[in-house]
Amino acid sequence: MMQKQTTVAACVAMALGAGVTASALARQTASPDVERHVAAAREAAGAEHPRFFDYLCRAPQPRASRPVASRARTQPTRRQPPPRSDWYAEPAKVFDNLYFLGTRSLNAWALTTSGGIVIIDPLYDYNVEAEIIEGLRTLGLDPADITHVLVSHGHGDHYGGAQQLQRQFGARVLLSAPDWDMMLANTGSQPKPTRDIEVTDGQQLSVGDTQLRFTLTPGHTPGTISTLVPVRDGGRSHVAALWGGTAMRPTEEFYTRYVAGAQKFAAVAAEAGADVVISNHAIFDRADEKIEALATRGAGDPHPFVIGEEATQNMFKMIQHCAQAGLARLAR
């Protein structure tokens, strides 16, 4: 596995333990209900989603042993970007019309259409140039063709590069209204794009010959967008499901919304015949392993990202059981 886990992005690291005290966490020990949901999630994860399961189903951990009082002092100073050697990953063609432009831990995607390029989750301000703009050029694509930037949710590791793409290429930027609000209120260091398109539940975006379909799945953030992305492999059509926000906040309200969102998007994905899973973090879709496998794929070999409709639906089952395990931990 080429992935290093040391550069896990902010929104993956943030949720576990956020908003709960150590004593509340101590009460969240195993119970038969918890074990039942974790076992069901493990079974649904199978061989396809083991890293995702390991991440999502573990019990919340308190954040280090940092005393609460010290947290305020570590807040909004402008942090130094990590060195390129910590995050840089090569761009890669994944489908005929979908390209990986992410870092070692954070995925960004370019969807090519007859009407321009759609970027999904434009990374941070400090690596949008190296990974997305230069990445497109490396792959023989023109960043001036970027027409839209979809931001799955309003966390800095996904929107930080949006302002530059909006200013430099005139790209339209899409978030849900609740996540526009959340992002624009954020005092963190990542630059914010100017408010633009507000994505609503069930909305479709047509760019040239291609349509993306959005489902609002609150839970990770108030207005997380999950997306169906049409992809092609050697002329064969597939539908990729992108679960827009993954880490769960350990509260009843968030777990409940998370389960409802997973059920809703699972139904939409099933109806569309989704048979591919992509994510905005490699620990969830194993993009790093699969891109490595693609490099040695022979003619006629299966595409490593095409996992089939059953395994795609199993991911949603796993997600729901992990969230229900979380609820069961709280109920004790």
Ligand SMILES: [Zn+2]
């Ligand atoms: Zn996030």
